[in-house]
Amino acid sequence: MIRVNGDPLDxxxxxxxxxxxxxxxxxxxxxxxxVNGQVIAKPDYGTTRVPEGAEVQVLHLISGG
Amino acid sequence: MRQLRIDLATCDEGRKTCAHxxxxxxxxxxxxxxxxxxxxxxxxxxxxxxxxxxxxxQCGDCVVVCPAEALKRxxxxxxxxDKSLCVGCYICIGFCEKEVxxxxxxxxxxxxxxxxxxxxxxxxxxALEIVDVPEPAYRIL
Amino acid sequence: MIQVVFDPxxxxxxxxxKRTEYHAxxxxxxxxxxxxxEVAFTPSLxxxxxxxxxxxxxxxxxxxxxxxxxxxxxxxxxxxxxxxxWYLWQAVTPQTRWNDPENEIVISSGPVGxxxxxxxxxxxxxxxxxxxxxxxxxxxxxxxxxxxxxxxGFDALELQGKAERDLILFIDGQKxxxxxxxxxxxxxxxxxxxxxxxxxxxxxxxxxxxxxxxxTGAAADHSLIGMLxxxxxxxRRGCVRFKQAGRGGIGTVFRDKRLRALVCRGxxxxxxxxxxxDFETLAKIGVKYHKEIxxxxxxxxxxxxxxxxxxxxxxxxxxLLPVHNFQYGSHPETHKIDSAYWQSRCAQQTVDGCWYGxxxxxxxxxxxxxxKTGPYQxxxxxxxGPEYENAxxxxxxxGVFDPDDxxxxxxxxxxxGICTITxxxxxxxxxxxxxxxxxxxxxxxxxxxxxxxxxADLEMMHQMARGEGFGRIAGLGVKRMKAxxxxxxxxxxxxxxxxxxxxxxxxxxxxxSKESLAQQGGYALTNxxxxxxxxxxxxxxxxxxxxxxxxxxxxxxxxxxLFRTWFxxxxxxxxxxxxxxxxxxxQQPEPHKIPEHVxxxxxxxxxxxxxxxxxxELINQSARVYNFQRVFNIRMGKGLRQHDAxxxxxxxxxxxxxxxxxxERYDGQLRxxxxxxxxxxxxxxxxxxxxxxxxxxxxxLMDVVYARRGWTRDGVPTYARLKELGIDFPEVxxxxxxxxxxxx
Numbered sequence: 001m002i003r004v005n006g007d008p009l010d011x012x013x014x015x016x017x018x019x020x021x022x023x024x025x026x027x028x029x030x031x032x033x034x035v036n037g038q039v040i041a042k043p044d045y046g047t048t049r050v051p052e053g054a055e056v057q058v059l060h061l062i063s064g065g
Numbered sequence: 066m067r068q069l070r071i072d073l074a075t076c077d078e079g080r081k082t083c084a085h086x087x088x089x090x091x092x093x094x095x096x097x098x099x100x101x102x103x104x105x106x107x108x109x110x111x112x113x114x115x116x117x118x119x120x121x122x123q124c125g126d127c128v129v130v131c132p133a134e135a136l137k138r139x140x141x142x143x144x145x146x147d148k149s150l151c152v153g154c155y156i157c158i159g160f161c162e163k164e165v166x167x168x169x170x171x172x173x174x175x176x177x178x179x180x181x182x183x184x185x186x187x188x189x190x191x192a193l194e195i196v197d198v199p200e201p202a203y204r205i206l
Numbered sequence: 207m208i209q210v211v212f213d214p215x216x217x218x219x220x221x222x223x224k225r226t227e228y229h230a231x232x233x234x235x236x237x238x239x240x241x242x243x244e245v246a247f248t249p250s251l252x253x254x255x256x257x258x259x260x261x262x263x264x265x266x267x268x269x270x271x272x273x274x275x276x277x278x279x280x281x282x283x284x285x286x287x288x289x290x291x292w293y294l295w296q297a298v299t300p301q302t303r304w305n306d307p308e309n310e311i312v313i314s315s316g317p318v319g320x321x322x323x324x325x326x327x328x329x330x331x332x333x334x335x336x337x338x339x340x341x342x343x344x345x346x347x348x349x350x351x352x353x354x355x356x357x358x359g360f361d362a363l364e365l366q367g368k369a370e371r372d373l374i375l376f377i378d379g380q381k382x383x384x385x386x387x388x389x390x391x392x393x394x395x396x397x398x399x400x401x402x403x404x405x406x407x408x409x410x411x412x413x414x415x416x417x418x419x420x421x422t423g424a425a426a427d428h429s430l431i432g433m434l435x436x437x438x439x440x441x442r443r444g445c446v447r448f449k450q451a452g453r454g455g456i457g458t459v460f461r462d463k464r465l466r467a468l469v470c471r472g473x474x475x476x477x478x479x480x481x482x483x484d485f486e487t488l489a490k491i492g493v494k495y496h497k498e499i500x501x502x503x504x505x506x507x508x509x510x511x512x513x514x515x516x517x518x519x520x521x522x523x524x525x526l527l528p529v530h531n532f533q534y535g536s537h538p539e540t541h542k543i544d545s546a547y548w549q550s551r552c553a554q555q556t557v558d559g560c561w562y563g564x565x566x567x568x569x570x571x572x573x574x575x576x577x578k579t580g581p582y583q584x585x586x587x588x589x590x591g592p593e594y595e596n597a598x599x600x601x602x603x604x605g606v607f608d609p610d611d612x613x614x615x616x617x618x619x620x621x622x623g624i625c626t627i628t629x630x631x632x633x634x635x636x637x638x639x640x641x642x643x644x645x646x647x648x649x650x651x652x653x654x655x656x657x658x659x660x661x662a663d664l665e666m667m668h669q670m671a672r673g674e675g676f677g678r679i680a681g682l683g684v685k686r687m688k689a690x691x692x693x694x695x696x697x698x699x700x701x702x703x704x705x706x707x708x709x710x711x712x713x714x715x716x717x718x719s720k721e722s723l724a725q726q727g728g729y730a731l732t733n734x735x736x737x738x739x740x741x742x743x744x745x746x747x748x749x750x751x752x753x754x755x756x757x758x759x760x761x762x763x764x765x766x767x768l769f770r771t772w773f774x775x776x777x778x779x780x781x782x783x784x785x786x787x788x789x790x791x792x793q794q795p796e797p798h799k800i801p802e803h804v805x806x807x808x809x810x811x812x813x814x815x816x817x818x819x820x821x822x823e824l825i826n827q828s829a830r831v832y833n834f835q836r837v838f839n840i841r842m843g844k845g846l847r848q849h850d851a852x853x854x855x856x857x858x859x860x861x862x863x864x865x866x867x868x869x870e871r872y873d874g875q876l877r878x879x880x881x882x883x884x885x886x887x888x889x890x891x892x893x894x895x896x897x898x899x900x901x902x903x904x905x906x907l908m909d910v911v912y913a914r915r916g917w918t919r920d921g922v923p924t925y926a927r928l929k930e931l932g933i934d935f936p937e938v939x940x941x942x943x944x945x946x947x948x949x950x
Contacts, residue, residue: 060745153477154563159496
């Protein structure tokens with residue numbers, strides 16, 4: 001299990017940042033993702049594997065009218 | 066459209082003996098300024114001596130983004146700035162991918178290359194030329 | 207992360223220059239033109255952002271007076287909304303009502319307003335006593351009027367008094383003339399009137415861009431929710447475009463004064479008309495920002511492609527898009543009105559800034575709409591936007607998912623002079639009342655206001671514009687409709703109050719706040735009423751879980767309303783602050799504040815005015831005006847804790863179907879937040895437990911936020927806070943003394 005913004009999410013082998021965003025339906029483009037405190041660059045979302053037990057923070061910035 | 070081009074190999078070879086006459090000619094004859102840094106083209110050197118040319122290819126991106134319609138192509142296809150319409154917003158500078166839309170701190174209106182060819186005449190090594198090429202399609206930015 | 211990709215080949219092939227033209231209307235207006243009075247003035251350009259004078263116009267007596275801008279005004283009130291509030295304070299008494307002649311409409315841009323090097327710098331701030339809330343309303347609007355007014359010679363324009371007949375006020379900043387005119391045969395609605403007046407007052411084609419018109423439309427005459435359109439001439443389209451000072455009924459006050467339009471003809475705009483203290487800094491920050499837009503916007507919000515409508519599908523995905531009067535947060539048909547559609551429907555080969563230099567360019571335009579109803583049936587028009595608020599308010603919140611219907615609603619709101627946000631929430635309330643039997647065909651005079659019936663929605667709007675039928679009642683706004691429906695005995699008073707989404711008399715804007723306590727405060731604990739321009743905290747609070755404690759929420763409800771108030775003091779737009787993010791932002795401390803952009807604003811202010819500030823002083827500048835406005839509300843008999851109360855629909859599920867639609871979430875909260883066992887409870891018990899929990903925590907939020915803001919438990923700024931801010935003027939202290947007691 002990992003935590004995403006403080007809430008639990010089931011972990012599976014090969015889980016990537018992209019996989020987390022899809023699982024949570026996080027579609028907002030202005031986000032900052034950290035895995036165990038480390039900022040992950042956007043181009044690496046699809047390839048960055050998230051380890052079991054990780055603390056993931058998906059920080060949504062603000063947008064809109 | 067008239068477009069300024071450079072043969073970088075010739076330029077690299079020639080630059081061993083030249084004094085950037087292209088830039089000086091542009092600054093002096095076009096802008097009446099003594100400072101070659103104020104030219105509308107730049108030839109810069111990387112650490113290994115290779116030249117990098119900053120030349121306007123008249124791509125027209127600046128025409129697309131100008132909110133005042135101060136930038137238009139003339140009959141020769143060259144993008145010209147109408148200073149009387151320019152509002153000094155510099156979107157043209159920020160949106161120029163070739164980084165050749167420039168500003169002089171002394172002026173409110175920016176400036177760019179007009180493919181006039183003075184630099185071509187000034188180059189002692191004939192590395193520069195003006196060519197006639199088709200206008201690129203309008204690009205949505 | 208799923209993001210819409212821009213595909214130029216999908217953009218509809220619409221000729222952006224084609225639309226119905228109004229030559230006959232122009233000829234008729236010209237022929238009927240009558241000059242009542244002409245006054246000369248000396249045009250001047252600003253120095254370091256200020257012209258140092260303002261213009262007071264009494265539209266009743268046609269008296270014109272110039273006033274100096276004092277150093278105290280600059281130090282305390284800065285400009286824009288600050289100047290508006292200060293002038294309005296002096297113009298009115300606690301007894302003044304919105305339709306008294308002494309009520310003013312004040313328009314002011316602000317010291318940085320009108321610079322052309324940075325995005326979002328052409329805003330006008332409009333302040334008046336609102337017919338809806340009976341306290342000051344402030345609205346931040348694009349278009350060229352504010353900057354052109356300043357470049358003509360005035361930092362602000364005060365409009366006071368009432369005219370006897372419809373009046374046009376023309377300020378010619380090129381010739382130095384102020385003229386009062388009558389144009390009895392001029393059209394009424396903005397899309398025609400704006401076009402006609404722009405062409406009437408421009409001296410030639412090249413002069414069209416120097417004209418800006420402020421106008422409203424027919425519905426402002428018969429409703430309390432009238433809006434003002436601020437124009438600019440769109441060179442590429444060859445037509446007049448508009449941005450709206452929407453909230454709070456300013457257009458209604460405008461018409462009550464018998465103003466038909468304001469027209470400003472400014473000088474040809476140049477890059478340095480503000481005569482800033484340090485032009486070089488403005489230029490450098492501007493170029494850096496434009497480059498940032500070019501590089502980052504296509505991969506971030508795509509504001510240049512979609513405008514604010516880019517968040518329609520995002521709000522839907524996060525269960526935040528208001529559906530059926532804020533009952534639900536998503537809908538299966540949202541894809542019909544999402545940004546992929548607007549991207550193809552809005553022209554993409556043009557420049558869409560509402561002031562020069564806006565590289566964010568969110569002011570999209572949908573051209574070539576042929577109207578199906580109303581007085582302009584068959585006309586081909588260009589519609590502004592739609593912005594997110596319009597797509598959500600006129601669309602999903604009313605169950606309208608046909609984009610052409612949505613555009614037609616948007617168009618008529620604009621040309622009739624009604625706020626689209628307000629209309630969205632008004633109509634959503636009416637539709638829910640209709641669905642629940644509070645209204646029926648008899649009570650609406652035959653309008654079948656079922657969810658999604660855009661025809662009936664439009665007809666109600668046409669009625670309002672004609673001053674007839676149920677449309678007239680709709681134009682009263684949600685607060686007065688609630689009272690009327692209850693007085694008529696048409697439904698359960700508690701239900702009507704729960705589902706009527708207004709606070710202080712202003713309708714909520716278009717975000718679902720049920721799952722974000724901080725945003726419930728962001729809406730209800732505002733000065734002017736529930737508009738998200740003070741604070742939008744839903745992601746920080748609900749999604750990011752960055753605000754776990756009451757103190758965290760209170761800190762956000764201290765900082766963001768003050769930070770965002772500052773835009774309105776200076777003539778800025780909020781969007782360029784955080785709708786694009788610079789590279790490296792993620793590595794910054796407090797990345798959600800976009801620190802590099804905050805620094806841009808600090809530098810833009812200092813470079814324009816020559817007054818050096820830092821990011822702390824920026825907040826203090828806002829705090830002075832914000833707290834002054836709170837005291838102003840108190841002076842008008844409002845502004846206390848009771849006036850910050852929120853309708854329960856904004857806090858939690860009002861009805862059984864709302865609860866059941868998100869049962870898993872609500873049941874889960876009973877377990878985790880309240881340690882209750884939902885399986886052992888009836889639906890009614892569960893809803894009651896939620897209500898008690900949710901209203902209780904909202905009350906607690908008020909306590910903590912008031913304390914953080916330096917206010918008493920009743921929401922009154924303390925003597926210490928007023929003194930600290932330097933706004934402890936005798937007339938301010940006089941207002942709070944009866945509530946605070948004598949100072950210790």
